[in-house]
Amino acid sequence: MKMSNTEKLEAHLNNLSEWMKNNGRVAVAYSGGVDSTLVAAVASRALGDKADIIFCHTPLIARQEADEAVALADSLKFPLTVLELDPLALEQVRENHPDRCYFCKYHIFSQIAAAYPDCAIVDGTNFDDTFTDRPGLRALDLLNIKSPLAEQRITKKEIRALSKAMGLPNWDKPSAPCLATRFAPYTTISLEALERAQEAEDIVSQAGFSYVRVRDHYPKAVIEVHPDEVKRLQRTLESVRSSLSALYQIIAVAPEGYSGSTD
DSSP, X not given: OOOOHHHHHHHHHHHHHHHHHHTOSEEEEOOSSHHHHHHHHHHHHHHGGGEEEEEEEOTTSOHHHHHHHHHHXXXXXXXXXXXXXXXGGSHHHHTTOTTHHHHHHHHHHHHHHHHOTTSEEEOOOOTGGGGSOOHHHHHHHHTTOBOHHHHTTOOHHHHHHHHXXXXXXXXXXXXXXXXXXXXXXXXXXXXXXXXXXXXXXXXXXXXXXSSOEEEEETTEEEEEOOXXXXXXXXXXXXHHHHXXXXXXXXXXXXXXXXXXXXX
């Protein structure tokens, strides 16, 4: 007999809990996103003090995202440890190599593995992720990082449903790729450039727009917002351009809006 959606979600949750218990002690790479929050929550409930939740703070994470991740962990009573890391120290990351994510992930997860040698290192890669071209997944494979959501064939849609059922407040949070995605390949990424793009996105967001991305082609910026808000942005562009004039000389709007394809 085919399982109902509720039964399937319950089975996923039970399987995840058993997976955690079978691995004894785990260190979860937590970002504050939907996927890793679910993994951290299941690990904490299943293992108690045998679950370590690790947030890796880097210059590539927007300030608001970092603050929200730490606040969420505190509200959920995760035993959070913050590791301060700097992937920009790597030339391949700093120069925005097309395989930047591979080098960045390898750097971050090797640091976690070194800090927690007696733990299974766990991340939030989901089943849908395994069907996309993600250089970072190669790094996870090389370091033997475990991805229980992918192993249990749990999709993004199911993760949101499970998170909602568990009362996790970020169950419908949009994805938030790192700030390096705002720059074209082989464009040098500096702290100054990251802060510039982040400040620009904050300004546009505060003007009432959602899903904001500012693609940095300094001295030009291309603003992406939700497709339903593109016309409003175009109508108010002079005001936005004035607000951003201290950061960029040229301001343009992506006519198709934000699609996520460049993240």
